[in-house]
Amino acid sequence: MWESVVNGQQLHFHLAGINNQNFIMRDEETGSWWQQVSGEAILGPLKGQKLRSVFHDEVTFGLWKKEQQQGRVLKPDPTVPAKSYPPANWDERMSQVPVNIAQNLDKTLPPRTLVVGITVGTASKAYPFETLVKQSPIIDDVSGVPIVLMVGRDGKSVRGFQRILEGRKLEFFAKKDSQELVLLDAETGSEWDFTGKAISGPLAGRQLKTVPVLKDYWFDWKNYHPTTFVYEL
């Protein structure tokens, strides 16, 4: 998700092609080609420019609806036949599609493994989605920044936070038997909800800083983050 204004100019984008299974968009104003996953202009007058990224989540509608009761939801286009829209488990179905790209495939993980990727400073790290679902929350340090990644009880919603508050590192674990995912920090025993906010205990009301996460296939993540680390148990 990107800001669509570059150098003060509002750009209007179109789907314009595909580059090794990640789509290219073209802007009407300059005709430049942009890579979707990196937000970078790869060809044309704006080559080398980067779109500013907009923080966003991938969460279930059920969870989002509870958090954002005043929110609005994109409607389908009535001129598009309903069957043209793919089923909701599109990314799982796509995992059956072979990967045929120009770059060498990295063997660390099978290419279509769904990973949750984060970039902190100059370092990137990928967490296999299945591992994350099993271990949620995962606490980790990426290039010296302590982070926590978690998947909601719906098994789909993903969020990441810096687990540090005024220089104090927090260790998190999941509260047992709670209907929604609730985290407890080992330091104060405060309870934290899925928005990264402490809802009870000594730290109640405090908010963790978000970390942008991207759900992607391993081959694509590795392609655009060649020096990425991979989370291992």
Add this chain to the structure above:
Amino acid sequence: MNLISASPENSKSTRRLVWTALLVTIVIGLAVVVIPIWIIQPFKPQSQRGLEVSYALRRISPYLTIIASLGVVMLTAWLWRGSRWFLKVILVILALPLFAATWMARQNHFEWMFKPHANLAYAPAHEAAYVDDGDVVLAVQNHGEAVAYPVRLMAYHHLVQDVVGGTPIVATY
């Protein structure tokens, strides 16, 4: 006179030359359209060089195909008189793919496969019954405004432009 006696020979070699020019023009006009389509196929790998070539051809093909079409019309008109009927048929058959390519150079076939969302509209969160609770959405929040883009819709349209909390954005998937 000399000129008249030489004329049939000249005319024959000139006609051959015009035919050659016609064929070359058609091949160039087709190539500038077909090559980028060939390179940028969804499930094929693309090299950096291939993308550069595709980009350059996509930029020039709208102009180049028009010039080629005009050239072919003129060359065909020149060849038309004095051609037997079957040659006229061949002239027409040869020109048609170029006219098709001229039209194609103005199309975006990726937007045939995945049409842009032509009727952008939004439902309040509690009214969006067309999304299941278990479906994943791309969620963005800015200056107090929250918007959800269902992944099912985004996996088809791939990009949607919007203004959220005053910031113009392009949601992509």
